[in-house]
Amino acid sequence: MANKRSRYKEDRHFYCPHCQARIWRLGSSKHFLFYQNAVELKKELNISTKKAKMINTNYPVYVDRTAWIEQFFCPNDGQLWLLVTRKQDQKLSIHLPDRKDWNRTTKTILPDRPNPSVSEYTYRMSRNKDR
Numbered sequence: 001m002a003n004k005r006s007r008y009k010e011d012r013h014f015y016c017p018h019c020q021a022r023i024w025r026l027g028s029s030k031h032f033l034f035y036q037n038a039v040e041l042k043k044e045l046n047i048s049t050k051k052a053k054m055i056n057t058n059y060p061v062y063v064d065r066t067a068w069i070e071q072f073f074c075p076n077d078g079q080l081w082l083l084v085t086r087k088q089d090q091k092l093s094i095h096l097p098d099r100k101d102w103n104r105t106t107k108t109i110l111p112d113r114p115n116p117s118v119s120e121y122t123y124r125m126s127r128n129k130d131r
């Protein structure tokens with residue numbers, strides 16, 4: 001692609017978790033993960049129980065700025081929503097989000113899901129490409 005900008009540190013290659021083809025970011029909005037209790041905080045941020053409880057008291061909804069779900073495009077699989085995490089060295093890694101990751105984002109990704117049980121169904125449907 002023309003117009004390369006070296007200042008884009010995040011401009012690296014990503015590969016499809018399904019077929020290993022190179023995939024592209026679509027520049028969609030980032031849906032950051034948030035954690036609402038000390039148990040999640042401790043696990044996800046790898047911190048002590050004491051610190052997790054302190055954070056949870058100060059931030060009942062803690063937004064993790066290093067983890068979000070973003071849209072990618074795969075030439076074989078089409079549009080994909082992937083979980084992106086920023087490591088301490090600023091490198092980004094991608095994973096297929098599981099249901100708990102989806103539930104930790106603001107529910108704007110799949111606007112047609114009014115509640116968690118329906119969302120699970122919708123998510124499965126979209127993954128199975130049944131329609």
Ligand SMILES: [Zn+2]
Nearest residue numbers: 016019074077
């Ligand atoms: Zn693919």
